[in-house]
Amino acid sequence: MDDTRSDLAAVPGSMTPDEFHARAQAVLRSMESVIDGKRSALETALTVLLAEGHLLIEDVPGVGKTMLARAMARSVDCSVSRIQFTPDLLPADITGVSIYNQADRQFEFKPGPVFANIVIGDEINRASPKTQSALLESMEERQVTVDGRTYTLATPFIVVATQNPIEMEGTYPLPEAQRDRFMARISMGYPDAGAELEMVRSRDLVSPLDALRPVVTSHQLVAMIGTVRRVYASPAVEEYAVALAQATRRDPDLRLGASPRATLQLVRAAKARAALAGRDFVLPDDIDALVVPVFAHRVIGARRLSGGAANSSTAVADVLQRIAATTPVPLGSAAQS
Template identity: 75%
Template sequence: MALDDFYRNCAEIIRRVETVIDGKREAVQMALTALLAEGHVLIEDVPGVGKTMLARALAKSVDCTVNRIQFTPDLLPSDITGVSIYNQVEREFEFKPGPIFANIVIGDEINRASPKTQSALLESMEEGQVTVDGTTSILASPFTVIATQNPVEMEGTYPLPEAQRDRFMMRISMGYPDEAAELAMLRRRESSSPLDDLEPVVSTVQLIAMIETVRGVFVSWAVEQYAVSIAQATRRDEDLRLGASPRATLQLVRAAKARAALDGREFVLPDDIDALAIPVLSHRLIPTNRVSGRGNPFDPGAVSEIIARIVGATPVPLGAVGPA
C-alpha cells in the first residue's frame, strides 16, 4: 500500500474513533499504533473513563471478526480457547472454537480471571495459535488482543503475571476527560450511543496491506542500537529489579515503525523510540522495593520516571537514520 493511502486510512480511522472517544487523541493513536504493529494493547485506568469503549470503537472501525470476552473469576481456559466435543454421529471428537478465534479480541477486565485462565492467552498472544487436547489450531491473521483492567480495585482481581504483561506491546492510560470533552460527551449521548453509528473504515484485506506497509518501514542500524542501549540500561539500573526483555526491544522497534508510518515517514527516528519507550516498557519493568515503597504500588509514575531518566541518559545516534 502506498504511504499516502496508508496515511489517509489511518487519519480516517482516528477521526471515526474520536466520534466515540472525546479528547483522547494520544490514546487512540497509541491503540492504532499497536494494531498496525501486530501487537497487543493493555488499557489500564480507573472505571468509567472509556477503556472498553475505545477497544470497541477501534475494533468496529475495521471490517474484521471481533469477539468480546468478559473475564470473571469463574471463567475457564476452555471458555476462551474452545473445547473438543464428542460427535456421536461421526463418532469422533470435534473441536468447537472459542472466542479467541477472531481478528480482534476484546478482553474486558482481564485481571478478574484466575491465573490458570489468564495463562490460556499466553500461547495465542505470542505464537498466534491455540493447542487443545494435543491439537494445534492457527488463529486468524491479523490477530490482536485489546484488554482492559482496573488498576485500583483489588477485591476479586488477580495481578497479571510478568509473562502475561510482557506479551502486551504497550500499556496505555485513558485519564479523565477535560471539561470541554466531557460536555461534548454529554451532548452526543443524550439520545443514543455514537458507537451505534460507527461504520468500518477499512476491510481486513486493507488492514493486512497497512500492516505490510509498516513492516517495510526502514530502521537504521543506529536506531536499532539506540533501542538496544535503552533496553540494556534497564537491566543494569539499580532502581529496577526486572529490566526489559528481548521481546520488549523487538516490540519497541516494531511500534516505532508503525509510529513513523502514521507520521507519513518511511524511516524511524530516535524520536519515535523516545515517544514509545514509556508505553512499551513501563508495564514490563519491576522497581526495587526501595522505589515501589515510596507511594501507591499501582501508580506507574515511578517506573515512568526511571524510563524517562534512562532515555535521557542514553546517547542519541548522530549517524544517518534514513535509507541510503
C-alpha cells in the same frame, strides 16, 4: 460486521504513503467520534494495531477503556469477538473445547472466542491467573493447542484487553509473562470538563457506537501492516533500542528490566509510528515517544520508589524517561536524520 470472516492473507502487501495516511486518519477520526479528547491514546492504540501487537488499557472503571477497544474494532472490517473476564471463567471458554459428536463418533473442536482478528478482553485481571494463561500461546505464537492439536489463529490477530488497577477489589495481578505479551499499555485518564459535558449532552439517548461503521476493509488493514513492515530501522536506531533495554536492566531504581521481547516490540511499534508520521524510516524520537508505553508495564521498580510502591506507574515512567534522556544515541546517518 462479519464475525465469521475467514483468515486474512498471511503475507501482507503494501500501499502508497498517501493511501496509508488517508486510511489511518479515517480510523482515527472514526475512533475520535466515540472517544473525544484522547488523541494520544488513540494514536498509540492504532500504532499497536498496525505493528501487529497487543494492547493493554489500564485505568479506573468508567473512563472509556472498553469503549476505546470497541471503537477501534468497529472501525475495521475484521472478525471481532469479546470476552468478559470473570472469576469463574475457564480456559476452555477462551480457547474452545473438543466435544464428542455422537453421529460421527469422534471428537469435534468447537473454536472459542479467541479465534477472531480482534479479541476484546474486558477486565482481564478479574479472571484467575490460570484462565489468564490461556492467552499466552495465542498472543505469542498466533496459535492454540487443545487436546494435543494445534490450530492457527486468524491473521492479523490482536488482543485489546482492559484492566482495572490492581488495588481495585476483585482483581488478580497479571503475571509477568502475561504482561510481557502486550506490546504497549496505555491509560485513558479522566476527560476534561468540555469533553465530559459534550458526552453528557450527546449520549443521553443513543450510544455513538451505534452509528460507527468500518472505514478500513480487512484487506486494506493487511496492506497497511505490510507498509509498516517495510519501514526502515537503521542499525543505529536498533542499537539505541537495545541500549535502552540494557539500561533498564542495570538501573538501580528497577528490580526487573525490559525483556528482549520488549526490545523487539519497541522497534516494531516505532516503525508503525514512523509510518503514521509519513516517514519510511525510524527516528530516535519514535523510540523515545514509545519507551514508556512499551516498557513501563514490563519493568518492576525498586522498593524505594514512590514510598515503597514498587509498581507505581508514575514512578516507573519517570525512571524510563530519565533513562531515555541520558542514554546516548549511537552515531549513524539514519539516526541523525
